[in-house]
Amino acid sequence: MKQLVSILDGNTFLVSDRRGDIEPARDSPTGLFSFDTRFLATWLLTLDGERLHSLSVDQAESHQVRFFLVPIQPTHYQDARASVIRSRTIGGSLDEELTVINHAGREQEFTLRLDTGSDFADLFEIKDVQLRQGRVAASVAPGQLRLTYHRDQFRRETVISTSAPGQIDERGITFTIRVPPHGEWTTRLTVVTVIYGARGEDVRATLPLGGGRTAAAIEQEQQDLLARAPSLGCDCQPLGTAYRRSLSDLASLRYESIALGVRLLAAGLPWFMTLFGRDSMFTSLQVLPFLPELVSPTISILAGLQGTRLDDFRDEEPGKILHELRYGETAGFEEQPHSPYYGAADSTALFVILLDEYERWTGDSGLVRRLEFPVRAALEWLDTYGDLLGNGYVWYETRNPATGLQNQCWKDSWDAISYADGRLPGFPRATCELQGYAYDAKVRAARLARTFWNDPTYADRLEHEAAALKERFNRDFWIADREYYALALDAEGRHVDALASNMGHLLWSGIVDESKAAAVARHLLGPRLFSGWGVRTLATDQGRYNPIGYHVGTVWPFDNAFIAWGLWRYGFREEAGRICQAMCDATRFFRGRLPEAFAGYDRDLTDYPVEYPTACTPQAWSAGTPLLVLRVLLGLEPQGEHLIIDPAVPAGMGRIELLDIPGRWGRVDALGRSRNL
Structure with missing residues (x-):
């Protein structure tokens, strides 16, 4: 190419x-x-x-x-x-x-x-x-x-x-x-x-900007954004370069919505220069500790466009959060369902997660109170339309076989969800990370209900439902003889048993039993999944593995950042650091700009990460990856009116100093050093 x-x-x-x-x-x-x-x-x-x-x-x-x-x-x-x-x-x-x-x-x-x-x-x-x-x-x-x-x-x-x-x-x-x-x-x-x-x-x-800006205005906005973001000083030159590149790319990816009249983050160039529910929310989670003011418009717009009816053409259902919004000819003439399209089974839970995380960082209780009913509608969707088989799990199957997405998780290509031998399951499908997101959404919503909505009864109900989901999930998805979670359940309740990166998101969500976490970490950092440049989307011994297959063997930087966050949450600091180090190393070969994905070849084989042939670049959640890496390395976690700082910097990375981290506490500084210094 x-x-x-x-x-x-x-x-x-x-x-x-x-x-x-x-x-x-x-x-x-x-x-x-x-x-x-x-x-x-x-x-x-x-x-x-x-x-x-x-x-x-x-x-x-x-x-x-x-x-x-x-x-x-x-x-x-x-x-x-x-x-x-x-x-x-x-x-x-x-x-x-x-x-x-x-x-x-x-x-x-x-x-x-x-x-x-x-x-x-x-x-x-x-x-x-x-x-x-x-x-x-x-x-x-x-x-x-x-x-x-x-x-x-x-x-x-x-x-x-x-x-x-x-x-x-x-x-x-x-x-x-x-x-x-x-x-x-x-x-x-x-x-x-x-x-x-x-x-x-x-x-x-x-539109406020009239649809365009002068070069001087663009440069001024980027300078202003860089000035508002925390200042990074570090001995790891690739991390410093990637941080500056990420902030610049995120500034350039902001766009004005024709219909909505606000500035939002586009998902990525060239194919995804628009609002994506899932991508926008993952990026917002990465951005929160650095530029929280970029996040609230996304939350508000997603709430405003929440599904209100049953529409098979758009995969719309009451309470569901959109997947993608388009402005082109095919959407306008309803030849494509993207005006907007709701074909994502994860965006609804992620909406609740993001709102809670946003309040924990910013203290913006007003937004939480204004969005009480959209959050309740989202949680209702999880228990009704999301639970297609009525067994307590989130499933997906498009209402629109002609133009709807088959796979409605983040790995949305047609062959992304498979058995270990390469066969594809039928529909509906319940991928493992969807259950983790649902669990996390209920736990977080319980906090919101108790703290801001004065509804302790609803909070108790959500906590009981989350606990039951966690127990049920660890029973039904765990493959005992292989010591990892199934990628999904098929419609008959059987394990879709491929070894994949999805279970790293389970650690981030908190649904993993403590007794199983070490085995999950071993698999994620084992040679079948970990290439040396990052965790592959699919393990090398699986039937559909392809090192340059879109979701069946490539390494996705955003995926790795959230896996590292999950490992950190469960106390696997060294393992999280290895992934963060791999992402920092990879940035050197892309002049600080991580692409959407790169090939799953072993590091010993290529000596450099091979870019996926049609990778989007810049892409928002790849641009956000160095930001989340910094959060993990410095152990940043909001707790009440304070920011907990608990750094664990891998050997050889030296000093990392992040100054003026914004939040409900004002601005604070964080410092971490490699343990060997």
């Missing part, structure tokens, strides 16, 4: 090759995108009819990139007579400065051509090619090329303009230029995207 370069600013992002070019491809995420629509599918630069070659790509900021190009492949025997610099910035609109530099001692004439075009493809169409029903048109005006798409009331537009005169046609712009000896020529191209509403207005104009 060719290496791609991306820039983004929340609502808008661009993906190109290393020359800065975008070529039309129905199955590739290259293009200029905003709110699930591709506004540019072609952006191709030539000089005198020849493609350019990349010398280097300079990208210090997430919203800016510079490409250094020459018209020939440089050799020892022939120097380039000219070079081209493409300086690109995104902030709602796209601005690209083209500079042609003449290296000769005489004046030269060049023909610079930019081919442009748009298919206005919906993001779902790019992943799964479909028949288009709308019409694309192009029109030329003085200094401007306008590309439009119409399908009934669905209208999108791309407007391209240039600061230097050029010959504009429906397929692009041609510049015939003369450059003096050792001189240069420059033009600035601007691409504006328009999303029309029912009354013919750009719907983003009503």
Whole structure:
């Protein structure tokens, strides 16, 4: 797969090759995108009819990139007579400065051509090619090329303009230029995207930021966010680099929702630049000790969009928390159910968990009181619609076999849940971590009911239900002769017996019996699951294991961070430290930015983590991983009006100093050192 370069600013992002070019491809995420629509599918630069070659790509900021190009492949025997610099910035609109530099001692004439075009493809169409029903048109005006798409009331537009005169046609712009000896020529191209509403207005104009920001505003926001976050000083240079990169990426992933008018964290580039229930809540849990103000909008919006009815098309049920919200053509015409879609069996319990954790850190009791009824509705869902078989467990099976997700846990690819021999179970399925989340949600909700809702009877009921679930779960899911928890139960109550990373989330939830925790830890850090770079999603001796299979053998940084948190909770500090150390080591090979996933190859085999071929990067819960790693290493845990600090830093990592950690206690400092120092 060719290496791609991306820039983004929340609502808008661009993906190109290393020359800065975008070529039309129905199955590739290259293009200029905003709110699930591709506004540019072609952006191709030539000089005198020849493609350019990349010398280097300079990208210090997430919203800016510079490409250094020459018209020939440089050799020892022939120097380039000219070079081209493409300086690109995104902030709602796209601005690209083209500079042609003449290296000769005489004046030269060049023909610079930019081919442009748009298919206005919906993001779902790019992943799964479909028949288009709308019409694309192009029109030329003085200094401007306008590309439009119409399908009934669905209208999108791309407007391209240039600061230097050029010959504009429906397929692009041609510049015939003369450059003096050792001189240069420059033009600035601007691409504006328009999303029309029912009354013919750009719907983003009503948003607080108007749908876009200047480069200076983006940089200022990122600086402000970095200034508000705790200051990290550490001897482990990869951890320090990853921390700064994570904060920057999280800032760039914030976007404005068209329908909701608030800033939220998008899940990841390129496929998931929108609100995801599960991803957004896991990221919020990672972010809480550092930037708690980013969390409350997500909680409030998820509560506001909570399911209220039975809708088979959207997998919606009363009390259920959404999975995904989309704005594109296929969602608008109900060809996809994502407006929003509710096909996640874990998001509802995670909503309760996040609200409780948020209050424990911030002391924001007002939000807890305002959301009492959404929390009660979520808990009711766990016991009714979530319990498809009426046996006290959370199950899933889509109501929409045509377009609904088959697997509705975090490992949602079609083959992610399997028996040890590789067979796939039928539906419904009850994966193990869903039960852990449900247990944790009831324990936490009991605290909220007793402390804030003045309902001790409800609190007692929830605590009794949680205790019964824990006892039942440890009886039914435990595979005694193998000493690990089944990945799931099938509809007949049999063990779906694959050895997988899911049980690490059980430690985080607290549902694991103390007597079984050591065996779980041994498996997680054993050679079948632990690659040296992290815990694999599936053990190497399982039937469907594939080191580059999406959920069947790869290593996911977010998964590992929560596993480390679970190990820490049960007192396995050395084991948690090994995972944290592995994540820190991996960041060195990605310049501090952990991708969505990397291959499950043994560390001794590759010496570096091999990135999954189509991994999202940046991705929110991967960006949040170094933050949760810091929490685990420093042993940060809120308790009442105080922050408990109990560090356990692995040997060789040296000093970790985190200053001004925000919370209900004000701001405090934490310091940890390797035990060998």
